Amino acid sequence: MRKYFYLQLKRLIKILPPLLIACLVISLALGVFLGGMIENDKNDAKNQKFKIAVVGSTEDSYLNMGVKALETLDSTRFAVEIEQTDEVTARKNLESGKLAAYVVIPKGFAEAAYRGDIMKIKYYTTDSAVGVVSIFKDEVTKTISDILVDSQKGVYGFGDALQENTSISNIGDRMTALSLEYVSLILKRSEIYTVSVLGVSSGLSTAGYFLCGILTLFILLLGIVATGVFIKKDNSLCRVISAKGGNALWQVASEYLAYFLLIFLIVSLVLTVILGFTDLSDVIPDISWLVLADIPLLLIKLIPAVALITALQFLLFEISSSLVSGVLLQFLTAVALGYISGCFYPIYFFPESVQKFSQLLPSGIARVHISNCISNAFDNKLVLAGAVYFAVIMLITVIVRRYRIVGKE
Amino acid sequence: MKLEINHIKKSFGKKQVLRDISLTAEKGECIGILGANGSGKSTLLTILAGVQKAGGGEFLLNGENLFKNSSLRSKTVGYVPQGTPLIDELTAYDNLLLWYSKKELKAELENGILKLLGINEFIKVPVRKMSGGMKKRLSIGCAVAKKPPVLLLDEPTAALDIACRQDIAEYLKGYKAAGGILFLTTHDPLELELCDRLFIIKEGLLTPFEFDGNLQKLVESL
Numbered sequence: 268m269r270k271y272f273y274l275q276l277k278r279l280i281k282i283l284p285p286l287l288i289a290c291l292v293i294s295l296a297l298g299v300f301l302g303g304m305i306e307n308d309k310n311d312a313k314n315q316k317f318k319i320a321v322v323g324s325t326e327d328s329y330l331n332m333g334v335k336a337l338e339t340l341d342s343t344r345f346a347v348e349i350e351q352t353d354e355v356t357a358r359k360n361l362e363s364g365k366l367a368a369y370v371v372i373p374k375g376f377a378e379a380a381y382r383g384d385i386m387k388i389k390y391y392t393t394d395s396a397v398g399v400v401s402i403f404k405d406e407v408t409k410t411i412s413d414i415l416v417d418s419q420k421g422v423y424g425f426g427d428a429l430q431e432n433t434s435i436s437n438i439g440d441r442m443t444a445l446s447l448e449y450v451s452l453i454l455k456r457s458e459i460y461t462v463s464v465l466g467v468s469s470g471l472s473t474a475g476y477f478l479c480g481i482l483t484l485f486i487l488l489l490g491i492v493a494t495g496v497f498i499k500k501d502n503s504l505c506r507v508i509s510a511k512g513g514n515a516l517w518q519v520a521s522e523y524l525a526y527f528l529l530i531f532l533i534v535s536l537v538l539t540v541i542l543g544f545t546d547l548s549d550v551i552p553d554i555s556w557l558v559l560a561d562i563p564l565l566l567i568k569l570i571p572a573v574a575l576i577t578a579l580q581f582l583l584f585e586i587s588s589s590l591v592s593g594v595l596l597q598f599l600t601a602v603a604l605g606y607i608s609g610c611f612y613p614i615y616f617f618p619e620s621v622q623k624f625s626q627l628l629p630s631g632i633a634r635v636h637i638s639n640c641i642s643n644a645f646d647n648k649l650v651l652a653g654a655v656y657f658a659v660i661m662l663i664t665v666i667v668r669r670y671r672i673v674g675k676e
Numbered sequence: 677m678k679l680e681i682n683h684i685k686k687s688f689g690k691k692q693v694l695r696d697i698s699l700t701a702e703k704g705e706c707i708g709i710l711g712a713n714g715s716g717k718s719t720l721l722t723i724l725a726g727v728q729k730a731g732g733g734e735f736l737l738n739g740e741n742l743f744k745n746s747s748l749r750s751k752t753v754g755y756v757p758q759g760t761p762l763i764d765e766l767t768a769y770d771n772l773l774l775w776y777s778k779k780e781l782k783a784e785l786e787n788g789i790l791k792l793l794g795i796n797e798f799i800k801v802p803v804r805k806m807s808g809g810m811k812k813r814l815s816i817g818c819a820v821a822k823k824p825p826v827l828l829l830d831e832p833t834a835a836l837d838i839a840c841r842q843d844i845a846e847y848l849k850g851y852k853a854a855g856g857i858l859f860l861t862t863h864d865p866l867e868l869e870l871c872d873r874l875f876i877i878k879e880g881l882l883t884p885f886e887f888d889g890n891l892q893k894l895v896e897s898l
Contacts, residue, residue, distance in 0.1 A: 270774050278765045496765070503759030507818070510725040511750045511775075673728040 271513060275525035282496060283529075289492040290533050293485060301481040305474045305550055318348045318365065319390075320357040323372035361391060368392035473613065475553030479641055480610035483634040485537070486573060487601035487610075489530050490580035494593040497526060497584040502671045515669040519581075519661065527577045534573055535566050553641055568640045572633040575653045578660040579629050585667045604630035629656050677703040677738060677825055679857050684733030686719055693719050695880030697733070701873075703825075706848070706858040708871030710885065715877045717861040718758065721828045724859065725755035737826065754819035756829045760811050761818065764804040768795055768814050771803060775821035784817075793817050793847055809840030816847065827851060829860040833867060841866050 279286075352360075357369035370390040426442045429435060499505070508518055541547070543562050548555035557565065583600060587593035605611060607621065608630040614622050625631035632653050639646055679701040686694040693716040701707050711717045723730045726742075726749050735742045735749075742749035762771045772781055772790070784790040785799065793813045798806060806814070812832060819827065832848075833841040845866055852858055852870075860867060868874065874885040 274763060274766060274770060274774055277770060278763055281765050501759040501761075503757040503761040504763065506722065506725075506727045506757050507755055507761040510722075510727050510753070510755045512746060673722070 271508065271518070272521040272524060275522050276528070279496065279525055279529045286492050286529070287533070287536075290489060290537070293488050293492070294537055297481050297485050297488075301477055304477045304481075318350065318360075318367055320350050320352045320360065320366050320369035321372065322352060322354045322357050322369055323374065323376070358391070472551070472553055474551040475641060476613055476638065478551050478554070479634060479638040480605075480608075482534075482538075482637055483572070483576075483608065483630060484601065484605040484610040486530065486534060486576045486633070487580075487605055487630060488598070489533060490577075490583065490597040490601060491594055493526060493529065493580075494584065494587070494597055495590055497522070497581070498587050498590055498593040499585075499671065500589065502674075505668065505672050509672045515665050515672055519585075519665050519668050523578070523581050523661070523664070526581055527574060530577050530580075531566075531570070531573050534569070538562065538566065538569075556643065565640060568645070569637060571650050571653045571657075572636040572640075575629045575633050575657050575660075578657050578664070582660050582664045582667070585664050585671075604628055607631070608634050610634060629653075629660070632656065677855070677857070678736075679826060680734070680736040681724070682734040682736065684720070684723060684735070685731040686716070686723060686728075687731050692880055694723075694731075694877075697877075697880075697882045699875060699882060701857045701859070703855045703857065704852055705873065706852050706860065706871045708868060708874040709859065709861045709877060709882075710863070710868075710874060711861075711877035716880060717877055718830050720877065721755070721830050721859065721861060722757075725753060725757075725828050726750065727755075751822055752824050752826055754821075754824035754827045756812075756815050756819045756827070756832055758830045758834065760803070761815055762803045762811060765802065767802050768799050768806070768810075768817075771814060772818060772821070775818045780821070789820050789823070790817050792850065794843070807840075809836050809843065812836060812840065812844060813847075816844070820851070825855070826857045826859070829858065831861055831863065833862075833864050838866075845870055 352369075354369075354371060357366060360366040361369055368390050370388050372388055376388070422442060422445070425445070426438060429438050429442070435441070505515075505518060509515070513521075539559075539562055542554060542557050542565075543559040579600075580597065583596050584593060587596055607617075608614070608625050608628055609617070609622075610630070614625055617625070626635070632649060636646070636649055636653060639649070681697060681699050684694055684697040685692070697720060699707065709717050709720065719728075722728050724735055726746060730743065733743075737748075737752055740748060742753065763774075769781070772795075776784065781790075785796045790796060793816060795814055795817050798810050798814075801810070803811065803814070816829075816832070829848075833844055836844070841864065848858060848860075848870055858870075860871070862868060862871075868887055871887075874887050875882045876885045877883075
């Protein structure tokens with residue numbers, strides 16, 4: 268019955284062009300979706316930076332240096348973005364919501380500081396509802412004021428002390444370097460916020476997580492394009508093959524293997540193009556380790572995930588009796604499983620119970636496995652769980668096929 | 677060559693579809709099996725073909741029990757079910773390759789059974805583009821690969837036009853004349869003429885029937 272397998276392959280090759288076109292459409296749609304999700308995530312990150320304007324005279328080098336240090340040394344995610352502008356523009360931007368607050372450095376602030384006097388820096392913020400964010404904004408703005416004042420006091424005082432009491436050359440340059448270090452240390456030790464990278468799976472960045480989720484969803488949706496080929500409206504061929512010794516197990520194995528090879532080929536083509544011939548490492552840093560030569564091994568590692576999803580799809584083909592019901596079943600299953608398995612949103616957005624349930628689903632196992640492959644990790648237990656799942660699904664498929672063979676029309 | 681069917685039984689759950697089916701057939705005979713819808717005609721053929729197991733009984737060909745020798749059965753029994761046992765996306769040639777080697781296929785197309793069935797006229801046509809008659813001829817062509825001495829046909833000319841029925845009837849006559857044994861289930865008067873003996877399945881039992889052309893009598897017997 269090897270002939271039956273070869274004929275299944277031949278059959279799929281004949282319909283490959285329209286299948287590839289359908290896959291291209293799905294790839295493009297999901298690609299746009301992925302791009303949107305990553306962009307949305309970046310914008311969220313940007314929006315979490317509190318924009319504060321500094322108004323007033325920063326002609327003094329130290330003051331200017333302090334402000335510049337805040338602008339350039341901030342390497343944390345939830346940071347303050349500082350811009351220098353005039354008061355009219357700052358007020359306008361505050362009222363329109365473009366700024367969280369602005370601080371006004373009064374004229375003569377630097378001179379007063381030299382004399383040891385401190386002039387108050389005024390900060391202006393919106394009269395919004397008192398919530399955690401508003402309080403945080405206030406705290407950050409207050410901290411900026413304090414940092415500016417305190418750092419300038421320290422810098423000025425220390426610089427003056429050095430000039431008066433030492434004969435060190437290039438004090439100005441050294442003071443600048445020291446002040447930058449000082450401000451940097453202050454920012455790093457800030458108690459106002461702590462920064463933690465979102466806990467996405469397998470140590471991936473958010474963009475990397477989305478990539479794996481969308482890839483899982485892509486494979487789930489591929490079942491739709493092959494429905495017309497694998498739905499059985501007529502069981503007579505199954506019966507004739509069975510009469511000639513090709514039992515249900517053999518039939519399912521031959522047809523499934525041909526289907527798996529088709530889907531694996533499509534996934535390989537898409538991934539090779541995306542990972543091998545486009546440079547997305549800026550957007551998705553998790554794939555920066557991948558070069559073209561790494562892709563074949565990556566594809567081999569992805570086999571368990573592809574096998575698990577295609578086994579599920581094949582079972583759905585087997586239990587469908589018409590093209591319409593088959594397509595609907597594939598689509599709804601793909602969307603439902605994709606959603607619960609964290610393909611649309613990071614899984615940690617869901618309650619703990621849903622997260623645990625997701626790990627029990629074939630799509631959940633597949634997504635985690637794909638994430639492990641992208642992050643170069645490998646979980647043997649997960650692969651074993653997937654293999655057990657695969658065996659159970661195929662067993663059910665064989666039973667359904669057996670029923671089709673011996674059952675009444 | 678002698679074929680014997682002895683006391684075949686089959687139940688689906690509590691429903692006994694075939695209670696005690698027995699008959700014999702000789703070389704060159706065509707046995708017609710009639711019955712109402714759901715009477716068990718197709719079930720009997722699927723059991724004889726080896727698609728499903730009988731609940732009891734024997735199926736002997738020259739004394740060899742084909743129920744216990746699936747290898748011999750698959751070589752000696754050809755089966756043409758209802759429906760289209762073909763792969764739609766492939767051509768007639770590809771479908772035949774499932775049952776013939778390339779060498780055998782070439783020989784049969786040039787001067788054998790497949791030429792007799794007229795399959796060489798549409799050998800490169802995909803199944804989805806074939807007419808009903810072409811599909812049925814191709815199905816028969818697939819079933820008679822390896823030249824089985826016994827051919828089981830389940831309503832072979834259902835949904836075909838008169839010309840196609842005539843063609844297939846002619847082929848089956850030739851098959852019979854060559855010494856094959858035919859079992860066919862039918863409702864078609866043209867096929868009834870082909871049959872040497874007729875049986876009616878009713879309430880799980882097989883009863884001989886003499887058809888004298890009176891369809892009314894036939895309907896009442898069912």
